[in-house]
Amino acid sequence: MAKRAPDINSILDAIEDSPEVREYRELQWEGSFNDYLKMVFDDPRIVRNAHQRVYDMILSHGSSEFTQFKERLVRYKFFGDPFTGGHEAIFGIEKQLMQLVSHFKSAAFQFGTEKRVLLLHGPVGSAKSTIARLLKRGLESYSRKEEGRLYTFGWRVKDEVTGADIIWSPMNEEPLKLVPKEARQKLIDQINEKSDLPYKLRVEGELDPLSRKIMNDLLAKYEGNWREVVEKHVVVKRLLISEKDRVGIGTFQPKDEKNQDATELTGDVNYRKIAFYGVDSDPRAFNFDGEFNVANRGIVEFIEVLKLDVAFLYDLLGASQEHSIKPKKFPQTDIDEVILGHTNEPEYKRLQSNELMEAFRDRTVKIDIPYNTVLDNEIKIYEKDFTKARVNKHIAPHTIEIAAMWAILTRLEDPKRGGLTLLQKLKLYNGKSVPGMTEDNIRELRAEAKNEGLQGISPRYIQDKISNAIVNYPAADTVNPFMLMNELEQGLKHHSLITSEDVKKRYRELLGVVRQEYEEIAKNEVQRAISADEEAIARLCSNYIDHVKAYTQRERVRNKYTGEMQEPDERFMRSIEEKIDVSESRKDDFRREIMNYIGALALEGKTFDYKTNERLHRALELKLFEDQKDSIKLTSLVSNVVDKETQAKIDVVKQRLIDRYGYNDTSATDLLNFVASIFARGDIKE
Template identity: 70%
Template sequence: MPTGAELIASLAARQNLREYRKINWKGTFSEYLDVVIANPKVVRNAYQRVYDMIIEKGVEERIVNKEKQVRYLFFDDPDNNGRDAIFGLDKTLANLVNIFKSAAYGYGTERRVLLLHGPVGSSKSTIARLLKRGLERYSQTDEGALYTYSWIEEGPDGERIEIECPMNQEPLLLIPREHRGEIIDLINRSLPPDHYPITVEGELNPFCRHMFNEKLRKYDGDWSKVLQDVVVRRLILSEQDRVGIGTFQPKDEKNQDATELTGDINYRKIAEYGSESDPRAFNFDGEFNIANRGIIEFIEVLKLDVAFLYDLLGASQEHKIKPKKFAQTDIDEVIIGHTNEPEYKKLQSNEFMEALRDRTVKIDVPYVTRLSDEIRIYEKDYNNDKVRGKRIAPHTLEVAAMWAVLTRLEEPKNAGLTLMQKLKLYNGKTLPGFTEDNIKELREEADREGMQGISPRYVQDKISNALVAHPEVRSVNPFMVLNELEAGLKHHSLINSEETRKHYKQLLTVVKEEYENIVKNEVQRAIAADEEALARLCGNYIDNVKAYTQREKVKNKYTGQTEEPDERLMRSIEEKIDIPESRKDDFRREIMNYIGGLALDGKKFDYKSNERLLKALELKLFQDQKDTIKLTSLVSSVVDKDTQEKIDIVKSRLIRNYGYDEDSATDVLNYVASIFARGDVKRT
């Protein structure tokens, strides 16, 4: 173990002092112009910077139900090991990024409040947090660099004092508007033709305007000399330091006023400067002030007092705020808020807030409706690497996610489709009679899906309960979690009707039935996992199918005699995957065409490559072997040695092939054995 001094020395050696000096760069105004000429992007506005930040992380495209979907890898939270990764909301996030893109090009959405709207726990706060934290990191990179300035003053003892711009404004604002356009034109001419135009809008804030005018008088109107009293510095955005990242949350109306957004008078300095309207006697530290150049988040924005909502109107449409005693002041920031549905409905019904509605872009953030994405949400926090001292049995998180998604889906209008089948279709499974067009229609006819149902937070709480409520067991199984989910429904504060509670309980029953089918299938496959036996059975089936389709006879390997194809064998396999008598010829030709196609490509047929045939062979072999294994004897107290050896083989296959451990494999075998003991064997 190293000493404290050795440990400090070891860590100190890893410091990147060169990087520190880079992000703490300071220079003259003319040196800053050299930086701008070399890299015009340092002049970007807040929306342009956020858009580039997202695009920089990369984009993936995929086709889902014949639709091209774009996934922005920024929302995988790669810089934070995926801790806040967002799953299943690709459409929502693509919509949000399109708004940022439109704003970057100046098409109008930069003058709107972005309102994330959705049920509780649907990732609204996470999206805002990703944007804020991402902007902090981006400002520290070469690609995301931005700059501000300080005023150089002489102190009482002749020392040099730097007074920071209180709103961290863009240094080019120091160039008078009538001359600024020439520099902006030079910048834009150096950019690619399809790049969004760089603009520098607005005027200096009241404090800097006062400083500029004072120095302009000092230099007899020569603004170029004023710039000699300016030092430009690199700006690093930080929510903790209240630089470029602001967060505002509603509080008690009695303890809250507009100065929290736009700053307040510093009464201690009035005696020094002689007037309330002197900008040096004003604290430009409201959330709008400090968020300049970056992003401001309004938590539960529609719970704000009406007076605060009025401040949003000017801030969004005009990019201006009104500090007390001063003229309107320009701001450059992304305004993003989030709210739930009840609050949004209040806004819609309030005719006095029509102006705010007109300045709002609503982005629906629904719950996830794809099972695989919901599972990934829980796997972030509850995987076997993170759950110390316990193991989570296979399918535990899956059944919890399955129930959560089912509560969010609307009953299909197609009478031949169950809610569970709809869930499977959404998750990419294929069902006979349903195409990708049908799936698209299902989604279109259910416009409320994802905006209702159970929150992931509720499920996460119940998984946590299951982990601590059973100290005597080492493996948490699906039934423990399902029981916690059901028990919690009695006191769930967001379920406002007994009918809804009853519906959710019924869905738990549906999930239990599905889990039963899953584990029975796994045990069946584990029993039938004798590869040699499967290969022999497959070879026998293919020989007979080939003879049948070519109207030939089969040579009996034992007698050497030629015989008619074994129809009984072929049908005993085909029936396992519900191939009816009327379709057997089509299926057999399909198999032979599949084998022929592989041969043309120079590939050898392997029964494992055809999923349907593999399933049929496994079920056939299971049917033939289950009685010899006597799995039902597990529920009795006495198991003979031969049976125990066979059961141990099945258990080892469950552990090797399906992710079970010793305890969970024993549990699932006992559970499936009890089903067989009841004679409840489902033919699939």
């Protein structure tokens, strides 16, 4: 028997009432000019200009403060990429991003920077395009939210060529621009009175040429009755910024210098319509679809702006200074948009002596976007791309770290302070402490290194080499640090941007520094894995404490194996204390401190846990490692003759590497072999 059919109507009602569909309705909102005016008085934010909207958009994602080397900085969550789940997040360079935000702030307050081209300048691959992309994505998404909404209008006038019933403002103009200038100013004053925004709203300039013509024609038809024109013919709609649909976002990338055409920026004649209207100066026969036109109300981005033909560069400067552009055959046309350009360091340098550049520099706000110089941030840059979900291979621990380390070393300037190595400087910048260095010293270091971050290896190079290391060893299930270091080094040979042999040599040397540091890291890791045997450490600890107790109380201690009473074993105690540099003259104090501490705990009915004493813990670990190193016979791995018992011990360590330190079988085996070879080398030296 068939089940009873569901009530289709109630299903459709439910869909109609769902949040998505309701939002869809909101986004499709259309209404009269009167409706619009009411809305604007309810929420004056609607008429913000492009700079104000971008500024508020960035702030709308929230921010947090933090202190770095005694300096208070702000981190804007917007640059963490809330749009694609952090995939385009920017790491480090907080100070420069603060400058960027403060540019938008002063532009929102109309302190003058709204009349400048915003120029992102930096070395190749320093996230300039990524920042531009975030701004565009941000504005798209903001325009879809209640708090970020904006509107435009169209004319209920038949398009005689296409037959359409409504002719939309081709530059998506703000509807309040329909109000004649003086009356408009009064209106805006009233809106500003109602608004609690920190800056003043302004709606300036003339309508786009087509709207102006239609307005004038209609005013003539209705004998100058503006209200009748607007009520009968104007329809207002929500404007959704969208790069794909070429609404509110324009992008211009110069191809070759000879081939640049102004129509790409300011629009072109529509030949089909010209045939109908007869003259090419009729705005109805013009496509206002240049990048400047479509970007009205939003952002226009100039990729590699300095490759722009000189004539265009002046147009660009004019556009930002006057907020207007000049389409062929039409008077100056007002625009409201953020003009954003980027250029990389070599291109900027090339033009620096050029006379044009003086005019350019004067009319731009240049923000340097350097490379990041903090190791932990650099690691995050690569981790966001090479995640477990995206890479079908295991990436051994520290692989990305050492590549990031090298990248940062290439960007740093040698410290002028004697005795400080470049690697130590890297660690300082990364928030690690180096004996004798204070936060003030670090600030000095940063201040003296003017070029830091404007030079060196780009993240893009590292990203490429990580990819290579993944694909170039098809038989391997794992990428290890050596494969990557190999790629990094090989790639230098034909790096198109590094032509100087000296620089290449320096980068190779720095790779040597990284290799050495990796040895340290590897040794440490194995050491920790070997001594991560908590039972053994606890045993060692209680043994040590027994002896220390006997020593401080001048007693004898029972030998655990023979049961005999004996003198506390001085050599045994020292072998532990020496691991953490407790000197002969300090040993009594050290031992007494420990006993006092244990005594105090005992009074509270508590027992001592070595983990609460970091120094002692480390000393015990090192001692245990030393004892076990020989019994584990790691070095036998090198000779390839491993007896069963040794293999079993090594397997325990390997399993710990896998369970606790993120290794897989291959990478753990690689690591143990590598460290064994280091020890073997050491044995030979001894």
